[in-house]
Amino acid sequence: MNSISKVEKLFNLFNETAVILQEELPSSYLEALAETGENIFHGDVLQDELSEMTKKRLLKQYNSLQLKSYSHEDVRKGFQLAILKGMQENVQPNHQMTPDAVGMFVSYIMDKFMEGKKHYTLLDPVVGTGNLLFTILNNQAHRNIDSFGVDIDDLLIRLAYVGANLQEQSVQLYNQDSLEPLLIDPVDAVVCDLPVGYYPNDVRAAEYELKSDKGHSYAHHLLIEKSMNHVKKGGFLFLVIPNSLFETEEAPKLNAFITEQAYIQGLIQLPQSMFKSKAAAKSIFVLQKKAEGVTAPKNALLAELPKFSNVDAMQSMMKNINSWFTEQKSK
CATH class of the missing domain: 3.40.50.150 (Vaccinia Virus protein VP39)
Structure with missing residues (x-):
């Protein structure tokens, strides 16, 4: 798997799980992205208010990810792409990222x-x-x-x-x-x-x-x-x-x-x-x-x-x- 597809795979996981959380919490995309990032880090679903079905969907996604197999730069780039998506949806002048x-x-x-x-x-x-x-x-x-x-x-x-x-x-x-x-x-x-x-x-x-x-x-x-x-x-x-x-x-x-x-x-x-x-x-x-x-x-x-x-x-x-x-x- 080359570096680009690794970054894309990470982005897809961050994005898809953030969208699932965003729909049920409810929250903004960026807030949901922070929540899913916390979940991935802890290897668990930390939001008690979610339905059991949603928790299972999220855990299935999280368990498919072996974070240790990715470089820190791959993780940064994948997470950055998801943040950029969130910033485009809710543009604020102070929400700008260094290219x-x-x-x-x-x-x-x-x-x-x-x-x-x-x-x-x-x-x-x-x-x-x-x-x-x-x-x-x-x-x-x-x-x-x-x-x-x-x-x-x-x-x-x-x-x-x-x-x-x-x-x-x-x-x-x-x-x-x-x-x-x-x-x-x-x-x-x-x-x-x-x-x-x-x-x-x-x-x-x-x-x-x-x-x-x-x-x-x-x-x-x-x-x-x-x-x-x-x-x-x-x-x-x-x-x-x-x-x-x-x-x-x-x-x-x-x-x-x-x-x-x-x-x-x-x-x-x-x-x-x-x-x-x-x-x-x-x-x-x-x-x-x-x-x-x-x-x-x-x-x-x-x-x-x-x-x-x-x-x-x-x-x-x-x-x-x-x-x-x-x-x-x-x-």
């Missing part, structure tokens, strides 16, 4: 910057369903990563919790506003696909340097400041940012904050073709918090990625990126 290709590339870039570290701590302050975080953990299985995720949306964090269990990933998850105080020690690295928009809590925003002088503050600016404050000296921030980040009225203040606090290590523009419009396009922004012994790179890693499907152009780009890292080592 797989972006997650894989962020993981690759992180792997290069964190080279030599067998163990490190990692925080995703807007973890959502955990797809970006799990992509990194699954692709850096050669490292011992203590990871933390925070999200204000209780359904998304529940899906992240279920996904973590199914993928056997030990992640500490917190259901709260990440701009409130966190009960997490400073970490070695922060990864975040920044949600773009305004932060409604002006009282909390007032505690931040990057608060707006008038009206609501940008949530993504405050999250950059929060991430900077929550990473150790010399630690890294891997941020998926809108390309328009430095084009707003508040940009000069943000620029001054970053210049004071960190060194820009890299800015990698994601392929334009990945986004619905030029205005929606994003980049990967890599910062290193200033510390004794940490210096700015002679030249930051600047790149504009071709389409991921253009194999030759991607190979050429990867060669250039690898050369940049080799030059940094020889400094």
Whole structure:
């Protein structure tokens, strides 16, 4: 059985059992998906209110699945497809998942910057369903990563919790506003696909340097400041940012904050073709918090990625990126 059919088989099982639960509970598809994920993890039907016939139908499906025979990445992808189906049925602006290709590339870039570290701590302050975080953990299985995720949306964090269990990933998850105080020690690295928009809590925003002088503050600016404050000296921030980040009225203040606090290590523009419009396009922004012994790179890693499907152009780009890292080592 090849990898694609394994992912499809997992998706079909997640989907079919979620639909059965959705019809009888009643609940939304995503809520039912979280319920069926819990059932699969425990190897049982946990919902007492279901009819005996429904329980038997579900158990027959669950018993046909040998989760141990699937890789963590197969499980992530199968579960992700089911989540995407649920999100398309009930579109909410804060229910958006980092595309797989972006997650894989962020993981690759992180792997290069964190080279030599067998163990490190990692925080995703807007973890959502955990797809970006799990992509990194699954692709850096050669490292011992203590990871933390925070999200204000209780359904998304529940899906992240279920996904973590199914993928056997030990992640500490917190259901709260990440701009409130966190009960997490400073970490070695922060990864975040920044949600773009305004932060409604002006009282909390007032505690931040990057608060707006008038009206609501940008949530993504405050999250950059929060991430900077929550990473150790010399630690890294891997941020998926809108390309328009430095084009707003508040940009000069943000620029001054970053210049004071960190060194820009890299800015990698994601392929334009990945986004619905030029205005929606994003980049990967890599910062290193200033510390004794940490210096700015002679030249930051600047790149504009071709389409991921253009194999030759991607190979050429990867060669250039690898050369940049080799030059940094020889400094």
